[in-house]
Amino acid sequence: MEKDIKGYAYGQVGQSPVSIADLELLKKTVLFTEEDEKNLRLAGEVLKDQTNEILDLWYGFVGGNEHLVHYFSKNGQPNMDYLTAVRARFEQWIMDLCNKPYDQTWLNYQHEIALRHHSSKKNKTDNVDTVPIIHYRYMVAFIFPITATIKGFLTKKGHNIETVEAMYSAWFKAVTLTVILWTYPYINKNEF
Numbered sequence: 001m002e003k004d005i006k007g008y009a010y011g012q013v014g015q016s017p018v019s020i021a022d023l024e025l026l027k028k029t030v031l032f033t034e035e036d037e038k039n040l041r042l043a044g045e046v047l048k049d050q051t052n053e054i055l056d057l058w059y060g061f062v063g064g065n066e067h068l069v070h071y072f073s074k075n076g077q078p079n080m081d082y083l084t085a086v087r088a089r090f091e092q093w094i095m096d097l098c099n100k101p102y103d104q105t106w107l108n109y110q111h112e113i114a115l116r117h118h119s120s121k122k123n124k125t126d127n128v129d130t131v132p133i134i135h136y137r138y139m140v141a142f143i144f145p146i147t148a149t150i151k152g153f154l155t156k157k158g159h160n161i162e163t164v165e166a167m168y169s170a171w172f173k174a175v176t177l178t179v180i181l182w183t184y185p186y187i188n189k190n191e192f
């Protein structure tokens, strides 16, 4: 249950510096429509009992790459408690991306997650002592693996190709939108 997830603070964080009006313009720019919202809800149904396997795949990717597991590490040693704590919030994020309305509360939590990847707040939630920031370049680079790897899971519940493609596009747009919001702390003032 979401309320039991350690460090998960949806609805309990500060205000995003990005306005709802700017979010609407970003949605327009990535061609995110009400149709995408419906397809994301469907994706949520399809993915809800597969989140553990999705995380196995994503953590396999991170764990298999020294330059990525680095961000969960101190002096080259991965912090297993940190990996485990983040994993539970990551699973919840899959459901939130698909099911939550993209309103002020959602926008605020995107900013919180942004801060948690950035030096502003990395390590603080789990009270750990690993490297202080996830570098900007990998935030953007992750859009592709987080998108491409979801397709196989979207095909698992017998939907036709058109429906799978529609869910996949909606997911891609949602991840793109999310990562844009997560890069806010990395960008110079007035340049976001």
Ligand code: HEM
Pocket (backbone or CB within 6 Å): 007, 008, 009, 062, 068, 069, 071, 072, 086, 089, 090, 091, 093, 113, 116, 117, 121, 122, 123, 124, 125, 126, 134, 138, 139, 142, 143, 146, 175, 179
């Ligand atoms: C935290 C997803 C990029 C490493 C998180 C969380 C989520 C997430 C959902 C937990 C948020 C919460 O606290 O509620 C993503 C997505 C990414 C991305 C969707 C890009 C598409 C990266 C990259 C790395 C990374 C490139 C580097 C390996 C971490 C770490 C944390 C974290 C270390 C814990 C931060 C903390 O100390 O609070 N990520 N992430 N993430 N992610 Fe990412």
